[in-house]
Amino acid sequence: xxxxxxxxxxxxxxxxxxxxxxxxxxxxxxxxxxxxxxxxxxxxxxxxxxxxxxxxxxxxxxxxxxxxxxxxxxxxxxxxxxxxxxxxxxxxxxxxxxxxxxxxxxxxxxxxxxxxxxxxxxxxxxxxxxxxxxxxxxxxxxxxxxxxxxxxxxxxxxxxxxxxxxxxxxxxxxxxxxxxxxxxxxxxxxxxxxxxxxxxxxxxxxxxxxxxxxxxxxxxxxxxxxxxxxxxxxxxxxxxxxxxxxxxxxxxxxxxxxxxxxxxxxxxxxxxxxxxxxxxxxxxxxxxxxxxxxxxxxxxxxxxxxxxxxxxxxxxxxxxxxxxxxxxxxxxxxxxxxxxxxxxxxxxxxxxxxxxxxxxxxxxxxxxxxxxxxxxxxxxxxxxxxxxxxxxxxxxxxxxxxxxxxxxxxxxxxxxxxxxxxxxxxxxxxxxxxxxxxxxxxxxxxxxxxxxxxxxxxxxxxxxxxxxxxxxxxxxxxxxxxxxxxxxxxxxxxxxxxxxxxxxxxxxxxxxxxxxxxxxxxxxxxxxxxxxxxxxxxxxxxxxxxxxxxxx
Amino acid sequence: xxxxxxxxxxxxxxxxxxxxxxxxxxxxxxxxxxxxxxxxxxxxxxxxxxxxxxxxxxxxxxxxxxxxxxxxxxxxxxxxxxxxxxxxxxxxxxxxxxxxxxxxxxxxxxxxxxxxxxxxxxxxxxxxxxxxxxxxxxxxxxxxxxxxxx
Numbered sequence: 122x123x124x125x126x127x128x129x130x131x132x133x134x135x136x137x138x139x140x141x142x143x144x145x146x147x148x149x150x151x152x153x154x155x156x157x158x159x160x161x162x163x164x165x166x167x168x169x170x171x172x173x174x175x176x177x178x179x180x181x182x183x184x185x186x187x188x189x190x191x192x193x194x195x196x197x198x199x200x201x202x203x204x205x206x207x208x209x210x211x212x213x214x215x216x217x218x219x220x221x222x223x224x225x226x227x228x229x230x231x232x233x234x235x236x237x238x239x240x241x242x243x244x245x246x247x248x249x250x251x252x253x254x255x256x257x258x259x260x261x262x263x264x265x266x267x268x269x270x271x272x273x274x275x276x277x278x279x280x281x282x283x284x285x286x287x288x289x290x291x292x293x294x295x296x297x298x299x300x301x302x303x304x305x306x307x308x309x310x311x312x313x314x315x316x317x318x319x320x321x322x323x324x325x326x327x328x329x330x331x332x333x334x335x336x337x338x339x340x341x342x343x344x345x346x347x348x349x350x351x352x353x354x355x356x357x358x359x360x361x362x363x364x365x366x367x368x369x370x371x372x373x374x375x376x377x378x379x380x381x382x383x384x385x386x387x388x389x390x391x392x393x394x395x396x397x398x399x400x401x402x403x404x405x406x407x408x409x410x411x412x413x414x415x416x417x418x419x420x421x422x423x424x425x426x427x428x429x430x431x432x433x434x435x436x437x438x439x440x441x442x443x444x445x446x447x448x449x450x451x452x453x454x455x456x457x458x459x460x461x462x463x464x465x466x467x468x469x470x471x472x473x474x475x476x477x478x479x480x481x482x483x484x485x486x487x488x489x490x491x492x493x494x495x496x497x498x499x500x501x502x503x504x505x506x507x508x509x510x511x512x513x514x515x516x517x518x519x520x521x522x523x524x525x526x527x528x529x530x531x532x533x534x535x536x537x538x539x540x541x542x543x544x545x546x547x548x549x550x551x552x553x554x555x556x557x558x559x560x561x562x563x564x565x566x567x568x569x570x571x572x573x574x575x576x577x578x579x580x581x582x583x584x585x586x587x588x589x590x591x592x593x594x595x596x597x598x599x600x601x602x603x604x605x606x607x608x609x610x611x612x613x614x615x616x617x618x619x620x621x622x623x624x625x626x627x628x629x630x631x632x633x634x635x636x637x638x639x640x641x642x643x644x645x646x647x648x649x650x651x652x653x654x655x656x657x658x659x660x661x662x663x664x665x666x667x668x669x670x671x672x673x
Numbered sequence: 674x675x676x677x678x679x680x681x682x683x684x685x686x687x688x689x690x691x692x693x694x695x696x697x698x699x700x701x702x703x704x705x706x707x708x709x710x711x712x713x714x715x716x717x718x719x720x721x722x723x724x725x726x727x728x729x730x731x732x733x734x735x736x737x738x739x740x741x742x743x744x745x746x747x748x749x750x751x752x753x754x755x756x757x758x759x760x761x762x763x764x765x766x767x768x769x770x771x772x773x774x775x776x777x778x779x780x781x782x783x784x785x786x787x788x789x790x791x792x793x794x795x796x797x798x799x800x801x802x803x804x805x806x807x808x809x810x811x812x813x814x815x816x817x818x819x820x821x822x823x
Binding site for chain 2: 337342379419420504
């Protein structure tokens with residue numbers, strides 16, 4: 122494939138891809154996302170390929186191994202288009218039946234979704250309760266894309282936003298659009314992306330960098346991997362648009378070393394983008410040059426923090442620095458470096474294609490667009506969901522998540538991972554909104570939502586989270602290294618029945634000091650889960666100390 | 674040790690100090706640990722001081738400076754797996770293979786690691802053996818899984 126040299130050539134190529142495709146031809150999309158992969162979906166894919174080969178149906182059915190569909194709990198997932206017929210918990214033995222029914226245009230009844238309460242069946246994706254309450258703007262394309270094939274992304278309109286930005290908009294117009302859309306960072310901070318871009322653009326220096334933070338170290342968060350593995354070009358397109366707006370010619374992708382599939386898909390996407398002329402010199406004939414390098418985290422939580430991540434890219438140990446000067450002004454090699462999370466970048470192409478006005482019609486007053494949520498813990502339907510900002514947590518936990526197994530009541534909903542917070546069940550009608558949840562002490566964070574049932578011991582959860590963070594502290598600053606160690610010691614004593622009456626006061630004092638004195642966000646927010654638990658579940662701590670017995 | 678593979682990795686990045694972490698990741702994936710002699714060769718080929726190589730090799734948790742067993746067992750102790758009983762599962766695995774996290778048994782059959790979330794929370798708690806996920810584990814199922822690895 123020769124490089125594309127203009128917007129017209131891109132549209133010509135797209136038309137060519139579409140004309141070679143028959144929308145009526147059945148396509149069997151097998152989820153090969155992390156959860157389904159762990160449930161052996163690889164064997165399901167092989168079984169489909171074998172069956173189609175055996176019956177010489179290659180011209181009548183397409184098999185596609187795709188990224189995460191979302192409903193991990195019921196994996197391996199299979200979606201058949203046209204019609205988006207969903208089959209769940211598919212085993213290799215089911216494959217001949219599925220193929221036979223698909224070529225006849227029939228539905229295989231025994232594998233469709235059955236409501237555990239009513240026994241009602243749901244055949245199409247839009248009818249399955251898990252999907253019905255979602256707005257899948259980012260992850261919805263996953264079942265339609267083979268992540269190893271750029272053609273699939275192009276067929277769905279891929280890189281049209283890049284072409285629009287390059288040829289119809291100035292860099293300032295792109296930044297204005299993102300600012301108007303009020304796109305807020307999806308990695309945890311919720312900082313307006315447009316403002317960050319503007320800071321990087323206006324910062325002195327000719328060499329600037331843009332970075333995808335694909336570290337996703339937050340336990341219980343797996344939506345970025347689902348999106349990046351399943352649709353790598355979407356993130357890449359957002360990054361290239363951002364680079365154009367900011368005036369960066371070098372980008373970095375920083376991601377996990379322990380997900381071979383993710384790495385393979387990103388490397389392939391980078392190579393294909395270069396081959397087609399979306400990366401490299403003179404992108405689409407616009408005169409804009411941009412390259413991307415791939416870097417890995419090697420198993421340290423704090424390297425997801427922006428300044429530590431940039432240290433790591435430079436080849437230094439990932440230790441954060443204090444940010445008197447923002448990384449968007451002085452980051453990698455002291456140059457302006459704009460870092461956004463995977464999901465933030467993935468939002469950019471649709472904002473450019475469909476406009477800020479459309480984008481701001483979704484969400485709440487101060488939180489726009491949709492948000493990917495990783496649902497896990499004590500929940501019936503775990504997986505990756507995407508909902509408009511402002512969706513009540515109740516909808517996510519009950520309508521999408523199906524509630525707590527065994528009909529139990531949730532005790533708490535935990536958001537934001539180890540630096541987030543837990544809120545009690547009575548606040549479950551709170552909308553998913555950056556500011557409202559932060560005010561309650563349970564910030565959205567990256568989007569991990571854990572449900573804890575009524576048998577959960579909150580003191581033990583607080584201890585667990587502090588243990589995690591104590592182990593992950595890089596040790597550079599004393600308040601974090603020592604403060605957390607002492608808090609962990611006190612909490613461990615409480616869980617062992619050796620709590621003292623003034624322990625809660627001491628924990629609060631230590632939380633206050635670490636909260637203000639630590640160098641980076643890891644330390645500053647480390648006491649937050651404990652704070653939220655003392656705020657809402659204080660009686661449990663008091664009872665545990667008073668009882669003097671070992672926790673369950 | 675697969676020396677030719679390691680040489681190949683080093684050669685690809687010869688004279689590129691910026692590739693240090695990348696080279697170590699690739700060698701770790703290929704060889705499962707980083708022998709001192711190999712680290713010396715990396716320092717020489719990439720033109721970085723040996724002290725720098727050691728700094729990077731010791732700061733990241735994934736790098737191992739000691740040999741690993743034939744099979745690497747990873748018990749996820751991420752928060753979701755924790756809520757679903759990872760602590761009990763880890764106890765059972767420790768009992769079954771007789772080693773603690775970070776250790777390798779005397780016959781070099783197993784190395785045990787715990788670690789943060791691998792993103793497959795939906796099928797937790799789980800153990801991962803040589804990269805293969807075994808989800809929805811119970812102590813009894815773990816015994817069944819582990820006996821297949823010799």
